[in-house]
Amino acid sequence: MRPPAERPDMSKALTALGERPDDMTLYVNILLLRKDKEVILVDAGFGPHQNPNWGWLADAMESIGIAFADVTHALLSHSHIDHIGGLASGGKILFPNAAVHVLREEVDFWRGKEPDFSKSHRTDDIQAMIRNVRGSFDTLQPNLVIHKDGDQILDGAITILAAPGHTDGHAIFRIKSGDQSLLHISDLAHNHVLMFEDPAWFIDFDHNPEIAIATRRKIFAEIAATREHVYGFHLPWPGLGVVIPNGRKGYQWVASSHRWDF
Numbered sequence: 001m002r003p004p005a006e007r008p009d010m011s012k013a014l015t016a017l018g019e020r021p022d023d024m025t026l027y028v029n030i031l032l033l034r035k036d037k038e039v040i041l042v043d044a045g046f047g048p049h050q051n052p053n054w055g056w057l058a059d060a061m062e063s064i065g066i067a068f069a070d071v072t073h074a075l076l077s078h079s080h081i082d083h084i085g086g087l088a089s090g091g092k093i094l095f096p097n098a099a100v101h102v103l104r105e106e107v108d109f110w111r112g113k114e115p116d117f118s119k120s121h122r123t124d125d126i127q128a129m130i131r132n133v134r135g136s137f138d139t140l141q142p143n144l145v146i147h148k149d150g151d152q153i154l155d156g157a158i159t160i161l162a163a164p165g166h167t168d169g170h171a172i173f174r175i176k177s178g179d180q181s182l183l184h185i186s187d188l189a190h191n192h193v194l195m196f197e198d199p200a201w202f203i204d205f206d207h208n209p210e211i212a213i214a215t216r217r218k219i220f221a222e223i224a225a226t227r228e229h230v231y232g233f234h235l236p237w238p239g240l241g242v243v244i245p246n247g248r249k250g251y252q253w254v255a256s257s258h259r260w261d262f
């Protein structure tokens with residue numbers, strides 16, 4: 001995570017916010033939804049090749065009576081390995097009956113001649129990552145449904161919204177049920193204090209930090225005004241909360257209390 005220029009010390013910033021500077025857990029929350037007979041997965045986490053404990057997802061789904069083959073729709077926010085890894089692995093689609101919904105900008109970026117990482121602070125093997133993502137898209141090709149910003153699926157229950165910067169085709173999802181609304185913000189925030197306290201914090205994985213920050217500012221301003229319920233893929237489990245204004249340019253993540261009814 002990188003700071004705004006005027007606040008260069010992350011440990012100090014975390015301590016000032018009452019957080020432990022040595023604990024920067026990056027959570028991975030996978031949302032599973034039901035609508036009538038449809039079963040919708042929002043991102044799939046790491047796959048069996050990256051996570052030796054990968055079977056937890058099948059176990060968790062089995063405990064509520066859902067098999068991988070029952071998933072009818074998978075929403076892909078973007079193609080980093082912690083989101084796409086669990087969708088395709090070893091040349092196989094892990095959710096064989098799922099339409100995989102993705103923004104056109106995301107597919108075009110990775111399949112483009114030379115994906116542009118000139119603005120990114122990533123230091124890992126970018127060529128290997130590009131090869132892996134292209135391979136995943138090839139595997140998923142028969143199931144891919146390519147969208148534009150604002151497209152709706154499932155009779156308007158889900159709206160796919162462009163939120164670029166983290167990747168070119170990074171998407172967030174507005175989920176409606178009756179008069180309730182939940183905004184799945186995908187990788188708009190990777191930490192529940194820093195990026196809210198000042199949206200100018202950014203993560204090295206961003207393809208274009210400047211655009212990612214602008215997108216974060218815009219969407220935080222909206223949801224801090226509407227108090228829409230929010231679900232964060234990388235925020236502390238279970239990832240549910242609201243965003244409220246805090247100070248002149250900042251926000252605060254307020255985690256919701258929750259309960260499970262089985």
Ligand SMILES: [Zn+2]
Binds near residue numbers: 080082083187234
């Ligand atoms: Zn991520």
